[in-house]
Amino acid sequence: MPVVLWTDALVFALFAAIGAYFVHVRRQPHLRAPWRRVTQSAPGMSALVVVAAFVAVGLLDSLHYRPALERKPGQEAAYSTEVLSVFDAVAGPLRAHRERTYSAPFATRTFARETLEVPGPDGTLRQVREFPRLAFGGAHLKDEAERGRDVLLGVLEGLGFALLLWCVFAAAVWRGVARRATPVPWRAILITAGVLLALAGPAVSLCADYHIFGTDKVGRDVFYLALKSIRTGLVIGTLTTLVVLPFAVALGIMAGYFRGLIDDLIQLVYTTINSIPAVLLIAAAVLIAQVALDRHPDLAPTAVQRADLRLLVLCAILGLTGWIGLARLLRGEALKLRELEYIQAAHAFGVRNARVIARHILPNVMHIVLISLVMDFSGLVLAEAVLSYIGVGVDPSMISFGTMINQARLEMSREPVVWWSLAAAFVFMFVLVLEANLFADAVRDAFDPRVRVGAAATA
Amino acid sequence: MIAYIVRRILYVVPILILVNLLTFWLFFAVNTPDDMARLQLGVRRVTQEAVDKWKAEHGYDKPMLYNGAAQGFGRVTDTIFYEKSVRLFVFDFGNADDGRSIRNAILTRMWPSLAVQLPVFLVGLAVYISFALLMAFFRATYVDFWGVILCVAMMSISTLFYIIGGQYVFSKVWNLVPISGYSPGLDAFKFLALPVAIGTFAGIGSGARWYRTIFLEEMGKDYVRTARAKGLSEATVMFRHVLHNGMIPILTGAVVVIPTLFMGALIMESFFGIPGLGSYTIDAIQAQDFSIVRSMVFLGSVLYILGLLLTDISYTLVDPRVRLE
Numbered sequence: 001m002p003v004v005l006w007t008d009a010l011v012f013a014l015f016a017a018i019g020a021y022f023v024h025v026r027r028q029p030h031l032r033a034p035w036r037r038v039t040q041s042a043p044g045m046s047a048l049v050v051v052a053a054f055v056a057v058g059l060l061d062s063l064h065y066r067p068a069l070e071r072k073p074g075q076e077a078a079y080s081t082e083v084l085s086v087f088d089a090v091a092g093p094l095r096a097h098r099e100r101t102y103s104a105p106f107a108t109r110t111f112a113r114e115t116l117e118v119p120g121p122d123g124t125l126r127q128v129r130e131f132p133r134l135a136f137g138g139a140h141l142k143d144e145a146e147r148g149r150d151v152l153l154g155v156l157e158g159l160g161f162a163l164l165l166w167c168v169f170a171a172a173v174w175r176g177v178a179r180r181a182t183p184v185p186w187r188a189i190l191i192t193a194g195v196l197l198a199l200a201g202p203a204v205s206l207c208a209d210y211h212i213f214g215t216d217k218v219g220r221d222v223f224y225l226a227l228k229s230i231r232t233g234l235v236i237g238t239l240t241t242l243v244v245l246p247f248a249v250a251l252g253i254m255a256g257y258f259r260g261l262i263d264d265l266i267q268l269v270y271t272t273i274n275s276i277p278a279v280l281l282i283a284a285a286v287l288i289a290q291v292a293l294d295r296h297p298d299l300a301p302t303a304v305q306r307a308d309l310r311l312l313v314l315c316a317i318l319g320l321t322g323w324i325g326l327a328r329l330l331r332g333e334a335l336k337l338r339e340l341e342y343i344q345a346a347h348a349f350g351v352r353n354a355r356v357i358a359r360h361i362l363p364n365v366m367h368i369v370l371i372s373l374v375m376d377f378s379g380l381v382l383a384e385a386v387l388s389y390i391g392v393g394v395d396p397s398m399i400s401f402g403t404m405i406n407q408a409r410l411e412m413s414r415e416p417v418v419w420w421s422l423a424a425a426f427v428f429m430f431v432l433v434l435e436a437n438l439f440a441d442a443v444r445d446a447f448d449p450r451v452r453v454g455a456a457a458t459a
Numbered sequence: 460m461i462a463y464i465v466r467r468i469l470y471v472v473p474i475l476i477l478v479n480l481l482t483f484w485l486f487f488a489v490n491t492p493d494d495m496a497r498l499q500l501g502v503r504r505v506t507q508e509a510v511d512k513w514k515a516e517h518g519y520d521k522p523m524l525y526n527g528a529a530q531g532f533g534r535v536t537d538t539i540f541y542e543k544s545v546r547l548f549v550f551d552f553g554n555a556d557d558g559r560s561i562r563n564a565i566l567t568r569m570w571p572s573l574a575v576q577l578p579v580f581l582v583g584l585a586v587y588i589s590f591a592l593l594m595a596f597f598r599a600t601y602v603d604f605w606g607v608i609l610c611v612a613m614m615s616i617s618t619l620f621y622i623i624g625g626q627y628v629f630s631k632v633w634n635l636v637p638i639s640g641y642s643p644g645l646d647a648f649k650f651l652a653l654p655v656a657i658g659t660f661a662g663i664g665s666g667a668r669w670y671r672t673i674f675l676e677e678m679g680k681d682y683v684r685t686a687r688a689k690g691l692s693e694a695t696v697m698f699r700h701v702l703h704n705g706m707i708p709i710l711t712g713a714v715v716v717i718p719t720l721f722m723g724a725l726i727m728e729s730f731f732g733i734p735g736l737g738s739y740t741i742d743a744i745q746a747q748d749f750s751i752v753r754s755m756v757f758l759g760s761v762l763y764i765l766g767l768l769l770t771d772i773s774y775t776l777v778d779p780r781v782r783l784e
Contacts, residue, residue, distance in 0.1 A: 273481075273761035275763040275767075276481075280755055285485070429617060432614075433615040437611050441611065
């Protein structure tokens with residue numbers, strides 16, 4: 001039975017909107033030109049390949065359902081109370097392979113000694129302290145000494161599949177572009193895709209038999225946690241824009257276009273919000289939302305829905321504190337634009353203000369909006385981790401980079417060190433944010449007229 | 460000049476009133492004192508008597524805005540709004556939920572915060588400007604290209620990792636400094652060295668990149684072309700002309716954060732166990748002590764607005780083109 005959480009619906013609505021925007025772009029030559037410049041930037045397109053892989057995982061993880069329980073004949077269909085996602089189904093073994101506690105990457109035995117009862121030579125039970133075998137990690141091995149060979153075989157198998165996929169992709173590209181010279185940096189794209197596949201292939205082929213990033217304190221597979229965190233990061237980075245956009249665009253343009261009293265009032269509002277330290281405002285709002293959720297349990301009957309609603313509230317709050325920077329930029333731009341001749345001509349023709357804004361101001365500030373939204377994404381992913389650490393981020397039951405770091409922060413002071421949770425969170429978060437930053441830079445370079453002027457002057 | 464400053468200060472008043480109303484609305488209207496009491500006492504199965512007792516103990520057992528039962532001025536002053544919100548204007552923060560004075564806590568805790576934040580600010584400014592100048596000097600070469608890539612990579616690492624990694628390497632593996640803690644006086648140095656270093660290091664990516672764009676923008680201007688046309692060497696152009704003019708937006712941009720340095724760094728202080736305002740705030744958030752959060756919101760906005768004021772003034776002092784109308 002499909003379950004549509006609030007964030008799922010909004011994420012898919014947002015992606016539909018992005019799709020519609022691209023259809024629109026294809027028809028408009030003046031919008032097509034800067035996007036074509038984006039597709040010609042080697043760092044930008046390599047980053048896009050990686051971001052697309054992350055987005056794919058996030059989208060799969062946004063299709064939720066409740067699995068059907070086994071039906072007895074003559075009975076109505078019954079569904080489990082647990083909400084899973086398509087990604088959970090794909091990564092079935094990762095989710096199901098749960099150990100009791102910590103285990104190191106590729107380990108076959110637990111990380112700490114446990115007291116076991118083993119039958120002695122005379123048949124009586126003896127208590128021994130030793131490292132027991134894991135329930136799933138390397139459980140298929142009869143002899144643990146074979147682990148090295150088994151892992152190597154797994155890596156080779158994964159690489160083989162990766163190579164096959166890559167060849168199919170490269171052949172498709174080659175067929176498409178071989179005949180004509182293309183400005184699109186296909187070589188960079190193919191290299192990135194190759195590296196990505198070379199890492200993903202072995203990971204996929206090994207993750208069913210081993211915990212490739214180890215397990216956490218309660219025995220969950222860290223690789224699974226890291227993959228699940230991607231969706232939370234993506235949701236926060238994208239849905240926040242839904243709140244930022246209307247506030248920033250409407251208020252910023254109004255302030256700059258109408259000036260006078262309206263400008264003063266809008267400036268007063270955003271100076272007020274800006275003057276409150278952002279973390280405190282977010283903390284206050286989240287605490288209050290928490291009380292409201294406690295008071296109205298009917299809003300979110302299940303734990304998953306509750307965590308989801310809290311994520312949505314967090315996005316809304318981040319949006320409410322985050323629209324000011326963009327609004328300021330738009331106000332400044334609108335102030336400049338309203339003095340230009342073509343706007344004055346429109347006024348002289350008796351065009352109404354609303355129409356001047358919609359026809360003449362808005363299209364001329366859209367590049368600022370776009371740049372700002374793309375640039376904000378990585379900051380929001382980073383902010384989530386910090387807020388979750390303080391305890392005002394996502395629900396503690398929701399898997400995210402912030403909760404992963406929060407749960408793992410004391411592990412570095414253990415002896416011996418448990419490093420893999422932090423390492424996995426670091427690697428995944430770093431790659432996601434870095435690629436998002438590089439892509440954002442490519443978009444900015446393509447859309448910002450000032451950048452090109454500057455580049456021409458300094459070159 | 461004085462008339463200008465007075466006018467700016469007058470402009471601040473409505474902002475502070477708005478901040479005050481906003482916090483009052485957030486903390487009391489959206490969330491009644493009853494909710495707060497239940498949150499503190501545990502959400503479910505709380506008797507109304509227990510709630511009333513908690514409210515009486517913490518001074519929330521009054522009407523919100525208007526007290527019909529009181530006499531004279533008491534009708535307005537003997538209310539939650541007056542007691543908890545209006546008093547913030549004279550920095551009377553009242554007591555925390557544990558009964559201790561918030562004002563005393565702020566006065567003692569702001570110094571450790573400043574001891575971390577001020578060095579981070581000063582050292583950071585020097586380091587970021589040096590790196591930015593280096594990249595701008597070697598613009599459009601490999602130094603610049605890889606410098607920017609490095610900056611983007613450093614920006615992409617969460618502060619949490621800088622702190623956790625720094626503590627692990629310097630305190631645990633190399634045993635150079637204590638892992639956390641604080642002591643006043645000269646002894647503080649060994650506790651402060653690592654937080655200051657990490658605070659500076661974590662900001663290099665965004666800081667150097669931002670200042671680089673400022674310098675590059677400055678280098679596209681006409682006076683730079685004139686200076687080159689006069690035959691000045693590139694180094695002279697950079698250090699005599701671009702650096703001086705680039706410092707104007709950098710310094711005026713930095714002034715705004717000076718007052719907020721007192722507020723401390725939230726994450727840093729809680730990781731390093733520094734008894735500053737940042738860790739005070741985090742503890743309050745985690746204990747859901749609304750009176751402390753409310754006070755810190757007000758204090759934070761006062762300091763931020765002070766920063767804006769200083770920015771305006773520093774503009775007029777540094778840049779003669781800015782006129783006071």
